[in-house]
Amino acid sequence: MNDPHLLSLTVNGAEHEVVVEPRRTLADVLRHDLRLTGTHVGCEHGVCGACTVLVDGAPTRACLVFAVQAEGADVRTVESLARDGELSDLQRAFGDHHALQCGFCTPGFLMLAEGVLAEQPDASREDIREALSANLCRCTGYQTIVDAVHATACSRRETERSGARPVDWESCS
Amino acid sequence: MTDLTTTDRPDQTAPHEAADPDRPVHPLSAGHEHRPDEPRFDGRRGRWVGASVPRREDPRLLTGRGRFVDDIALPGMLHAGFVRATVAHAHVTDVDLSATREVPGVVAAFDGADLALGDIVAILDRPPEEFTPTAMPVLAKGKVRFVGEPIALVVASDPYAVEDGIEAARVSYDVLDAVVSSASALAPGAAVVHEEAPDNVLLDVSMFDTPGVDEAFAEAAGDDAERSSTRRGCVVEVTTRSGRQNALPLETRGAVASWDARDDQLLVQTCTQVPHQVRTVLARSLGIPERTVRVTVPDMGGGFGQKCVVGREEIAVAAAARRLDRPVKWIEDRREALTAGFLAREQEYRTRAAFDADGHITALDVDVVCDMGAYSCYPFTAGIEPLMASAEMPSVYRVPAYRVRGRAITSTKAPTAPYRGVSRPQYVMAIERVMEKAARALGMDPVEVRRRNVITAFPYTGINGVTYDPGTYRESLDLAEATIREEGWFEARERGDRHLGIGFCCFSERTGYGSEAFAKRKMTVVPGFDISEIRMDTTGSVVVTSGTMNHGQSHETTFAQIVADRLGLDPEQVKLRQGDTERISYGWGTFASRSVTIGGSAVALASERLGELLCRIAAHLLETRPENVALDGDGGVVQLDDPSRTRSGAEPDPSPKRLSFADIADVAHLRAHLLPKDVDPTLTATASFDVPGDGTFSNATHAAVVEADPGTGQVRILRYVCVEDCGVVIHPQVVDGQCRGGIAQGIAGALFEEVTYDDQGEPSAASFIDYLVPTATEIPDVSIAHLETPCAFTANGAKGAGEGGTIGAPAAVLNAVNDALRHTGVELDTTPIHPGTVLDALEGTS
Numbered sequence A: 001m002n003d004p005h006l007l008s009l010t011v012n013g014a015e016h017e018v019v020v021e022p023r024r025t026l027a028d029v030l031r032h033d034l035r036l037t038g039t040h041v042g043c044e045h046g047v048c049g050a051c052t053v054l055v056d057g058a059p060t061r062a063c064l065v066f067a068v069q070a071e072g073a074d075v076r077t078v079e080s081l082a083r084d085g086e087l088s089d090l091q092r093a094f095g096d097h098h099a100l101q102c103g104f105c106t107p108g109f110l111m112l113a114e115g116v117l118a119e120q121p122d123a124s125r126e127d128i129r130e131a132l133s134a135n136l137c138r139c140t141g142y143q144t145i146v147d148a149v150h151a152t153a154c155s156r157r158e159t160e161r162s163g164a165r166p167v168d169w170e171s172c173s
Numbered sequence B: 001m002t003d004l005t006t007t008d009r010p011d012q013t014a015p016h017e018a019a020d021p022d023r024p025v026h027p028l029s030a031g032h033e034h035r036p037d038e039p040r041f042d043g044r045r046g047r048w049v050g051a052s053v054p055r056r057e058d059p060r061l062l063t064g065r066g067r068f069v070d071d072i073a074l075p076g077m078l079h080a081g082f083v084r085a086t087v088a089h090a091h092v093t094d095v096d097l098s099a100t101r102e103v104p105g106v107v108a109a110f111d112g113a114d115l116a117l118g119d120i121v122a123i124l125d126r127p128p129e130e131f132t133p134t135a136m137p138v139l140a141k142g143k144v145r146f147v148g149e150p151i152a153l154v155v156a157s158d159p160y161a162v163e164d165g166i167e168a169a170r171v172s173y174d175v176l177d178a179v180v181s182s183a184s185a186l187a188p189g190a191a192v193v194h195e196e197a198p199d200n201v202l203l204d205v206s207m208f209d210t211p212g213v214d215e216a217f218a219e220a221a222g223d224d225a226e227r228s229s230t231r232r233g234c235v236v237e238v239t240t241r242s243g244r245q246n247a248l249p250l251e252t253r254g255a256v257a258s259w260d261a262r263d264d265q266l267l268v269q270t271c272t273q274v275p276h277q278v279r280t281v282l283a284r285s286l287g288i289p290e291r292t293v294r295v296t297v298p299d300m301g302g303g304f305g306q307k308c309v310v311g312r313e314e315i316a317v318a319a320a321a322r323r324l325d326r327p328v329k330w331i332e333d334r335r336e337a338l339t340a341g342f343l344a345r346e347q348e349y350r351t352r353a354a355f356d357a358d359g360h361i362t363a364l365d366v367d368v369v370c371d372m373g374a375y376s377c378y379p380f381t382a383g384i385e386p387l388m389a390s391a392e393m394p395s396v397y398r399v400p401a402y403r404v405r406g407r408a409i410t411s412t413k414a415p416t417a418p419y420r421g422v423s424r425p426q427y428v429m430a431i432e433r434v435m436e437k438a439a440r441a442l443g444m445d446p447v448e449v450r451r452r453n454v455i456t457a458f459p460y461t462g463i464n465g466v467t468y469d470p471g472t473y474r475e476s477l478d479l480a481e482a483t484i485r486e487e488g489w490f491e492a493r494e495r496g497d498r499h500l501g502i503g504f505c506c507f508s509e510r511t512g513y514g515s516e517a518f519a520k521r522k523m524t525v526v527p528g529f530d531i532s533e534i535r536m537d538t539t540g541s542v543v544v545t546s547g548t549m550n551h552g553q554s555h556e557t558t559f560a561q562i563v564a565d566r567l568g569l570d571p572e573q574v575k576l577r578q579g580d581t582e583r584i585s586y587g588w589g590t591f592a593s594r595s596v597t598i599g600g601s602a603v604a605l606a607s608e609r610l611g612e613l614l615c616r617i618a619a620h621l622l623e624t625r626p627e628n629v630a631l632d633g634d635g636g637v638v639q640l641d642d643p644s645r646t647r648s649g650a651e652p653d654p655s656p657k658r659l660s661f662a663d664i665a666d667v668a669h670l671r672a673h674l675l676p677k678d679v680d681p682t683l684t685a686t687a688s689f690d691v692p693g694d695g696t697f698s699n700a701t702h703a704a705v706v707e708a709d710p711g712t713g714q715v716r717i718l719r720y721v722c723v724e725d726c727g728v729v730i731h732p733q734v735v736d737g738q739c740r741g742g743i744a745q746g747i748a749g750a751l752f753e754e755v756t757y758d759d760q761g762e763p764s765a766a767s768f769i770d771y772l773v774p775t776a777t778e779i780p781d782v783s784i785a786h787l788e789t790p791c792a793f794t795a796n797g798a799k800g801a802g803e804g805g806t807i808g809a810p811a812a813v814l815n816a817v818n819d820a821l822r823h824t825g826v827e828l829d830t831t832p833i834h835p836g837t838v839l840d841a842l843e844g845t846s
């Protein structure tokens, strides 16, 4: 039952094949097998959200998912957000609003927020606060994280209204 | 009126414009030796200090390119985990690791006898009746004193095999009674945690007992027949308690240790706030020269004090790496962090205070008991909390007579470390409850009672012998109250249709304790100074070191701002290096809000010295007198009587008398024969700084408006206002961030978090399911206003800003909840405040 599996999955647009034990978590595969250490682990029991990544577009706790469950999935991690050395609008908003101090929770919040903004493009500040309560931050007191995500939501809505091409997040690879 | 909806700093991102656009002389370039008694801060501001420049840390942390301990992977690296005690108090009769060693993937397993490491011992220079030294072994020796205590180390090829190996270990115990509260620890016949301390008391210090304490109580109680009963004061008594808490950095503790044969050195990469102290203790524990240990600190995911003491696990892991000659990694899991990491905060204060009829406090008498858990932490000892409380208890008030007894007791719970605020959240809560109770007893407004007692003339030397440098105690109180009043919260409360309560907390916080202040505590290891070295390379950019240790406080940014101003550089040209014992000869790390006050001052002074050196070389190269040159604020040195600068309207001189730093650096490194005879090649300068005397005090008033839900007893915070003064603000956004984060942790302690144990000493909150960490929906938005009283004796006029938020929040929230319950007759004096308690009060069943 501990026999290794050959797992194939797409991470940040690149296809990978990894040999994994069935009990190996997706977080461990991302961090230690693929060396994508931007995804952090804060509790390993599904509460802190530091390990949040997008699996087929949905925010997912990578510590709760066995890697084998992600067979064939499209996984996005924090490493996919910046393009050609340019921070994304959401990343810039985090910096502008001082939404990170130690930065340990930040990748999880960024990926959670990307999921929330995709699912609820019209989210109000209170909707965003509610959605972000899925993750823990010990440094900031959350206010500036809510501000950063809300500012991004507003500017994305503005972009959409003004007819400019919206950020086509899914097509970025 | 300060607008509390903004931070009162219109210019949030751009650097300050220079007052004089011509800037012939950089305002901070004048260099002269300071006398120790001379104020350091001369009131001059630079261009970068005070601006919320983009954080230097952000780009890597936002893109997942930070490097935290668990991100480090070394070739051939093994993984480690600990066999931990499953009972709270027992003699260990046998440790059997034979099955562990057979587990596939397990490479080695060591118990305490195998590694034979020296104990961790922290000592106070106090007589035996005041302090009992105890030792913390790296791995338990014969006895365990809390559930989770490390007994053996398992090393394996991967973390999953480590878990299997730990499961296979067999430990036999001869179980003793657990000691799970300070009351049971002090009870006659209690089980003894350390043989050296048969009464379970590690520190017992009575201090001050100034004249007039008993007389003041007698008078306030009306025992004095001379006084008419209408002019009687009052005596208030309150017992406040705060629950055990976890500082809870989101990144747990961890270390990667490896032996480097070429460097003849053990490299320990670990997330610690105090790398040099880890090196010192590690070398002593292993019995090797300190030069053979190098401690480096990667990015760190918070610490809040939990990582400002030396842990036993990193030492065990280092010993294993040396023994096996393979890199070994240990990452604490969350269960270990919640149960076996350093905890904090469990304290009880029995406070009596006497007031005269006008609401002036006339005496204070306090008994403080701190449950420090199983061991004394290095370097602070178990004495840190009661000594802090005893020394500082009078807080921001003019107390004429004072007596205190402070005790540290030991119990069979995980040991404690000084968590953000260190006793101040607790003693401030005690004294702020006293103010509220006195106001009720005297029929006065609680803010008015504070107003009548708060220190307003500075410097003020208190009954505790501490001298307080200038602050805005009264002003912060007035502004916080006016804000709440103008927003209509008092009227809303008076309407009485909801269970609304308003609470205040006025406090100060000594920041950046220097050697002198710590020496007064009688520590034998005395933190205090900090050092900095600055180097300029051939391109004119600089690397500056600091013995402080960033873990979220933005030092890479704020220290670069300080250097940039002193030298006239762009902050982008400044790189801060911390957390490497090879680069910094010694330092005391980051705790007690010391980084900008002490570390920032050392960095500023080193920069000034480098500026002087640059000027000296430039004068020589320009063939002019040293007094005739100055830094130009733009990366160069100018000749002051340069005609090209003073001729107005004329054509500029084709060869202006200016040398860029790169020009000077080129000579200093690559053409050293051109240097003045008495100047050594290369461009380096060093400086140290220590806060003199009693140090500097930041201050603040917090105001909270809460609503208690009559259906559930839940407390919701509707409004939170913080008026703070940390002197000169280096980076407004960062200071706001420290306030908000601190307040969130204070609210966590007031309403949510508690580490609890059953009668056997088994921790009952071993996961985030049971240890309730507040999220974005529980923590309110916080409005912050800044008052600014520059500190006269730090180089930048800054005071510390790291801890204040955490200090003020518990008392503000507790007072507000009591205000919401005022009609019930119930008063709460314990945190965390449980919804059930509030509900009982509202339903009249308590």
Ligand code: FES
Binding pocket: A040, A041, A042, A043, A044, A045, A046, A047, A048, A049, A050, A051, A052, A061, A062, A063, A064
């Ligand atoms: S590490 Fe996955 S939720 Fe905490």
Ligand code: FES
Binding pocket: A099, A100, A101, A102, A103, A104, A105, A106, A136, A137, A138, A139, A140, B250, B301, B302, B552
């Ligand atoms: S920034 Fe440190 S945990 Fe969120």
